[in-house]
Amino acid sequence: xxxxxxxxxxxxxxEGENLVLNCSFTDSAIYNLQWFRQDPxxxxxxxxxxxxxxxxxxxGRLNASLDKSSGRSTLYIAASQPGDSATYLCAASLVxxxxxxxxxxxxxxxxxxx
Amino acid sequence: NAGVTxxxxxxxxxxxxxxxxxxxxxxxxxxxxxxxQDPGMGLRLIHYSVGAxxxxxxxxxxxxxxxxxxxxxxxxxxxxAAPSQTSVYFCASRWGQRRNTGELFFGEGSRLTVL
Numbered sequence: 001x002x003x004x005x006x007x008x009x010x011x012x013x014x015e016g017e018n019l020v021l022n023c024s025f026t027d028s029a030i031y032n033l034q035w036f037r038q039d040p041x042x043x044x045x046x047x048x049x050x051x052x053x054x055x056x057x058x059x060g061r062l063n064a065s066l067d068k069s070s071g072r073s074t075l076y077i078a079a080s081q082p083g084d085s086a087t088y089l090c091a092a093s094l095v096x097x098x099x100x101x102x103x104x105x106x107x108x109x110x111x112x113x114x
Numbered sequence: 115n116a117g118v119t120x121x122x123x124x125x126x127x128x129x130x131x132x133x134x135x136x137x138x139x140x141x142x143x144x145x146x147x148x149x150x151q152d153p154g155m156g157l158r159l160i161h162y163s164v165g166a167x168x169x170x171x172x173x174x175x176x177x178x179x180x181x182x183x184x185x186x187x188x189x190x191x192x193x194x195a196a197p198s199q200t201s202v203y204f205c206a207s208r209w210g211q212r213r214n215t216g217e218l219f220f221g222e223g224s225r226l227t228v229l
Contacts, residue, residue: 032216043118043204043220044157051216089157093216101172102218104157 002027002094006105013080014113021075021108023090028068031093034102035064035075038087047088048075080112116140120205120221127195127228135190135224137205143219144210146188150174150201151223157204163188164210195228202226 003026013019023033032051036044048057048064050073056065063076073090087109091102121136139146147162149172159172163182177199179191188207192199205221 034216034218036220041223043222044206044218046217046219049216091157091218101159101162106154106156 002030002092002103004090004092004103004105006088006090006108008108009106010109010111012111012113015080015082017080017112018076018078019080019110021077021088021090021110023073023075023092023105025071025073025092025103027092027094028071029094030068033064033066033073033090033092035062035073036089036091038089038107040086044089077110080110082112082114085110085112118205118207118219118221120203120224122224123222124225125227127192127226129195129197129228131195133192133195135192135203135205135226137188137190137221138186139188139205139207139219140186141207141219142185143207144185146182146205146207147172148178148180148188148190149204149206151204152201160190160203192226195226197228200226200228 005024034049035047038044050057050066061078066073087107089107091104093102118139144165148160149157151157158174160178161180163169166182166185169180203224206218208218
């Protein structure tokens with residue numbers, strides 16, 4: 001069974017700082033890995049998706065990397081802003097017959113202090 | 115674009131009552147799913163569907179029923195609500211395997227309290 005862990009559970013940084021969020025998974029036979037953002041009381045918004053054949057994906061100030069051999073993914077946020085404050089979740093899917101399913105981490109709650 | 119729409123956003127039930135959470139998507143996605151999100155537990159898959167007429171169980175299916183009569187709709191039924199079903203429920207959808215980019219789209223959530 002795939003297990004996904006995100007450390008730390010919470011992170012507070014001053015505005016403008018670059019930061020890295022970590023995600024680890026136990027089964028390296030993943031189909032893809034996704035990073036989501038969740039604002040309080042809201043649903044999840046997909047930020048980046050990395051296919052198993054890829055090493056990284058970038059969108060604006062966000063860069064996600066994937067290292068299947070070590071079972072790790074990182075989300076790098078450059079020049080953080082107060083608007084980046086949210087909970088960030090990663091989710092990994094396993095390769096298998098039929099429809100693959102995502103296993104979610106419990107998230108890292110990010111606070112960017114002005 | 116409406117995306118994934120869930121109703122109701124909030125609901126309070128008494129133990130033993132039944133209700134249906136509605137989910138509709140307008141993206142012609144083949145795959146739809148229901149998750150529940152609880153503090154300290156993360157998101158857990160309840161049921162999913164890979165197309166109209168096809169449903170399957172996820173990690174925590176007990177106490178819930180689903181059906182998929184159309185591509186657009188995937189309702190979640192609570193047969194006899196229990197306090198343990200107090201949670202935030204999310205519906206999510208994506209393309210099927212043949213067109214699958216993998217990206218999962220979520221609704222805004224339905225917050226359910228069972229007294």
